[in-house]
Amino acid sequence: MSLINDYRATEDAIKQLQKKLNALEDDPAFLTEMEFEERLRALMGEYSKSLRDIIKILAPERAVSIAEPVSTRKHRIVKVYRHPESGEVIETKGGNHKLLKAWKQQYGAQTVEGWLDQ
Numbered sequence: 001m002s003l004i005n006d007y008r009a010t011e012d013a014i015k016q017l018q019k020k021l022n023a024l025e026d027d028p029a030f031l032t033e034m035e036f037e038e039r040l041r042a043l044m045g046e047y048s049k050s051l052r053d054i055i056k057i058l059a060p061e062r063a064v065s066i067a068e069p070v071s072t073r074k075h076r077i078v079k080v081y082r083h084p085e086s087g088e089v090i091e092t093k094g095g096n097h098k099l100l101k102a103w104k105q106q107y108g109a110q111t112v113e114g115w116l117d118q
Helices: 003-026 028-046 051-058 098-107 109-113
Strands: 079-082 089-092
Touching: 003 028, 089 098, 098 109
Parallel strands: none
Antiparallel strands: 079 089
16 A cells, blocks of 8 residues: 555544544533543542542442452562572573573583572
């Protein structure tokens, strides 16, 4: 597609979206919702309440579902590998460390696991 065609297609899309926006702005239901949101946000600010607080007040049974997700994944501990000859130190939570992989390839995985500080 040429740039001119792309420009014209984008321009047409903008015109269609502008018509839709204008129709929404004239809709009485939309105006009512906007007024409600403005008043609600002002009231929340006046009482220093967040949306989460409002949900806890109005629907406590639903407040549990929007709470912070609880991670069931076990946190990995940081492993510290110390090269006995060079004294280099690697701190990693997983085995996907570039230098650690190079060490394991060069010296063998069992040898490198022996360098683990505890």
